[in-house]
Amino acid sequence: MKYKLEYKFQRKKKKDSIYFTSDWIQSTTALEVGEELEKRNDVIDMLFYDEKGTSWTLKELRKLNEEMEEEPHDFIIYFDGGYHKETKTAGIGVVLFFQQGKKKFRVRANELFHDILSNNEAEYAALFHALNLLEELDVKDVTCEVKGDSQVVLKQLEGEWPCYEEELNNWLDRIEVKLKKLHLNMIYSSIGRNENKEADKLATQALEGKRIYSKMQLL
Structure with missing residues (x-):
């Protein structure tokens, strides 16, 4: 917070x-x-x-x-999605930073999604996966700073830009339901691709068939 x-x-x-x-x-x-x-x-x-x-x-x-003090807080989420048009598959990457007590942690995770129609949909799937990670950590009633390099998706999430594609609206609905369930307050920030390299790499590795999940304490 x-x-x-x-x-x-x-x-x-x-x-x-x-x-x-x-x-x-x-x-x-x-x-x-x-x-x-x-x-x-x-x-x-x-x-x-x-x-x-x-x-x-x-x-x-x-x-x-x-x-x-002992509750997880100060969450920062980096997310990215990669897309293969020929196979309609998306690799998504999430890097999650948070603090618990005086300790800092990082979670790195990726996933492969099928029947995805666009790169924007891959980005939505990545953020939804990040929310699932928060739910697995039993995180509720916190503010999360969300950082991504897709301005279209971030502006739609903020409600500043309209969303006309049915598949993207479906993801928006799912994200809204999850946010209400977990009582999360989201702050969205657009960043350059150079600042999102770790999430991008995880997305690429998912497309290559490399599944990753790690949680580690940072020095």
Whole structure:
């Protein structure tokens, strides 16, 4: 979960205050910054806003972080799909990063799908597979940052671009059902192919018949 920090800086000489707002920052960083600002006498009315728009005081955020300490959080999902038109098969790749306690983990997985009609459908299948991985990890009520290199699919997922293909609308429906079931909040980010190499490689390996699933703790 990411938070935006807002507070007032009290100027002594001018006897007025200036309002400051931070960028979106990870929960642990937000808490660290908040605790540093708490020590200052010139910082007042400090609040943290999460990605759902809920506001938290420093005390409330500290308690929330303690409760979440052993729960998986700070999810980042990379997904990609590769497509063979001749065989109507799709290789999909997913790389999932998350934190649990003070440990960081990475899950790498791929899968082969049949009867796929386009590369865009392969991308949808990849994201749906990522949601299945989250369900297997018993993940609920979290925010996930989703990164992919298909702007069409990401814009359709956000609802900014229309989707006219029946097969893609079917995937959109399945994804929406899964998101509601797991109570997930998704933030979609478009990235370049160079930033998505790991998911792309997993998709290619699936098309080559190489099945991969690994979960490892990162240093």
